[in-house]
Amino acid sequence: MASITNEINDKIAYLTLNRPEVFNSFNREMxxxxxxxLDAAEKNPEVRAIVITGNGKAFCAGQDLKEVTSPELNPGFKKILEEHYNPIISRIRKIEKPIIAAINGVAAGAGANIALACDVVIASENASFIQAFSKIGLVPDSAGTFFLPRLIGFQKASALMMLGDKVSAADAEKLGMVYKVVSSENFMDEVNNIATTMANMSTKALGLTKRLLNNSLESSLEEQLALESKLQIEAAQSEDYAEGVDAFVNKRKPEFKGR
Known part of the structure; x- marks a missing residue:
């Protein structure tokens, strides 16, 4: 059984973490x-949006501790971070297609922080988030110390990371960790609706917007204004912009191609 399944449907790649027996915790293979x-979805011109979700009761419980405590299997924390989690986070942020995290259950440790790195986070009412690292004497990784303070503020992030409190889906929405909480009955329908909406938008413009947001995390106002100007000019030269304007003038629905 593949540890991740990939289904492409209506221009959306659904990547499902598929180790439900261990709450979709990561081993090296996964x-x-x-x-x-993620690389395949980025390169596939038919894919216009990406959804990452989990099979079973959990989204992802983080690192599989059986792997790191096994003398035969343990890759070591240096390899785990430099070859597993850091490249995943880098890909999520660099792929210029919208990436939606569909949090179907608990998201703990690296699983929580991978979710927070995505462009849009949608949570089932049954979902929860926990910075579990301090519980076992570790520090947050997978860019948690980068994204969480920016999402909810330094003080809240500090407390959640040090105390390791579990955050319900409703509280995560109030804090600003997630975009929307949806009832469990309607969860995947809403995920599909949002993913379909984004896949049919100007994904060229969405990708450039993502680049701007990435840059804004570290740039000055002047640098950000300059990059906005540069990328707005690039967007204005795209096929999507021409199609969007023509559709607006002629009062019809645009058919964007992501170019």
Whole structure:
């Protein structure tokens, strides 16, 4: 059984973490396969949006501790971070297609932080988030210390990371960790609706917007204004912009191609 399944439907790649018996915790195989599947989705011109979700009761419980405590299997934390999680986070942020995290259950440790790195986070009412690292004497990784303070503020992030409190889906929405919480009955329908909406938008413009947001995390106002100007000019030269304007003038629905 593949540790990640990939289904492409209506221009959307659905990447499902598929180790439900261990709450979709990461081992080396799954981490490398997720990188490969993200690469494939990025290169596939038919894919206009990506959804990452989990099979079973959990989204992802983080690192499989059986792997790191096994003398035969343990790759070591240096390899786990430099070859597993850091490349996953880098890919999520660099792929200029919208990436939606569909949090169907608990998202813990690296699983929580992979979710927070995505462009849009949608949570089932049954979902929860926990920075579990301090519980076992570790520090947050997978860019958690980068994204969480920016999403919810330094003080809240500090407390959640040090205390390791579990955050319900409703509280995560109030804090600003997630975009929307959806009832469990309507969860995947809403995920599909949002993914379909984004896949049919100007994914060229969405990709450039993502580049701007990435840059804004570290740039000055002047640098950000300059990049906005540069990328707006690029967007204005795209086929999508021409199609969008023509559709607006002629009062019809645009048919964007992502170019």
């Amino acid at each position: 981490a490398l396969l997720l990188q490969s599947e």
